[in-house]
Amino acid sequence: MITLYHAPQSRSSRMIWLLEELAVPYEIRPVSIFRPMTGEGAPDPANPHPDKRVPAIEHDGALVAESVAILLYLTDAFPNAGLGPRVGAPERGTYLTWLAWYAAEMEPAMFAAMMGELVGAPRKQRNYDAVVERLERALADGSYVMGADFSGADFLISSALAFARQAFPPSELIDAYIERCRTRPAAVRGAALDDASGIQIVQPVEPVAA
Numbered sequence: 001m002i003t004l005y006h007a008p009q010s011r012s013s014r015m016i017w018l019l020e021e022l023a024v025p026y027e028i029r030p031v032s033i034f035r036p037m038t039g040e041g042a043p044d045p046a047n048p049h050p051d052k053r054v055p056a057i058e059h060d061g062a063l064v065a066e067s068v069a070i071l072l073y074l075t076d077a078f079p080n081a082g083l084g085p086r087v088g089a090p091e092r093g094t095y096l097t098w099l100a101w102y103a104a105e106m107e108p109a110m111f112a113a114m115m116g117e118l119v120g121a122p123r124k125q126r127n128y129d130a131v132v133e134r135l136e137r138a139l140a141d142g143s144y145v146m147g148a149d150f151s152g153a154d155f156l157i158s159s160a161l162a163f164a165r166q167a168f169p170p171s172e173l174i175d176a177y178i179e180r181c182r183t184r185p186a187a188v189r190g191a192a193l194d195d196a197s198g199i200q201i202v203q204p205v206e207p208v209a210a
Contacts (some may be wrong), residue, residue, distance in 0.1 A: 001201075002074070007033045008195045012055035012160060014159040017190030022074060022081045023156070023204040026035040030197065067156065068103050075152045083152040091146065098145055098153035102160070106131050109162060113167035123166040132168060139173040143180060154181055189206050 007013040019026045031044040032051050043052035049065045052104035056065040057074070064073045075084035085091040109131040112118055118125045130177055135157070138145045144154045161174060168174060181187065185205075191197060193202065 001059075001063060005031050005033050005049060005056045005058075007031060007041075007054045010035075010054050013194045014155070014190070015055045015057070015067070015160070016193050017159070017187045018071060018074065018152075018155055019202070020186035020190045020205075021083060021184075022078045023186075024078060026202050026203065026205060028193065030198040030199070031078060068099055071152045071156060072099060082149075083155070085151075094146060095153060098151075099156065101134070102153065102156045103137055106135075106157065106160065110164050110167050114164055125200075132171075136171060136173050139177050150181070150184070158182065 002019065002024065004012065004015050004170055006016070006024060007030065010033065016028065030044075031047040031054065032041050033052065033109070034043055036040045047054070047056065048055035048058065048063050051065075053065075055067060055070055057064065057070055058064075059073075059077065062073075064070050072084070075081065076087070079086050084094050098147065109124075109128040112121075112124045112130055135145075142148055144150050145157060146153060154177075158178055161168065162178050164181055165174075165178070182191075189205070193200070
């Protein structure tokens with residue numbers, strides 16, 4: 001059983017979507033967090049995350065925190081879900097590159113734009129422009145960043161784009177991409193579970209073997 005430590009309308013919300021994509025049983029365990037944007041909330045002593053943030057999961061005695069780490073851990077643990085190329089597959093390098101790009105390039109550029117830090121900062125502006133160009137180039141070549149098939153990279157990238165759409169320029173390619181991803185059945189099911197209160201045990205709609 002996978003336990004997700006979750007705070008509604010936070011970075012852990014998309015992890016419910018991920019767990020639905022994996023089609024495995026899981027538990028949602030609500031925790032409180034401090035929300036710096038509003039100053040509300042407080043760290044929860046019951047939260048095992050090293051910084052008392054979300055997301056964090058426990059699985060088979062392992063604690064994994066942070067979105068990219070959780071995604072990589074779970075997609076490797078449940079390869080039959082088809083969200084990431086297996087170790088040794090030719091596409092594995094491209095997949096890992098997109099995950100690293102998301103964390104190292106896209107997120108910093110996104111938050112720089114959201115915080116108004118691009119004005120008067122040529123280096124940050126160049127990095128931001130490069131992020132937008134690379135994303136649109138990938139989406140011009142295929143429905144998803146790795147081509148025709150949805151992957152864990154799209155899970156991270158599309159959820160961030162949906163959260164911070166205003167941080168990116170108008171783009172039919174980006175808008176269509178967000179819509180393709182957020183209307184996936186697993187994404188719709190995950191959104192419906194986000195605000196539910198109390199501990200929940202969720203059974204898969206269509207189980208996928210590990």
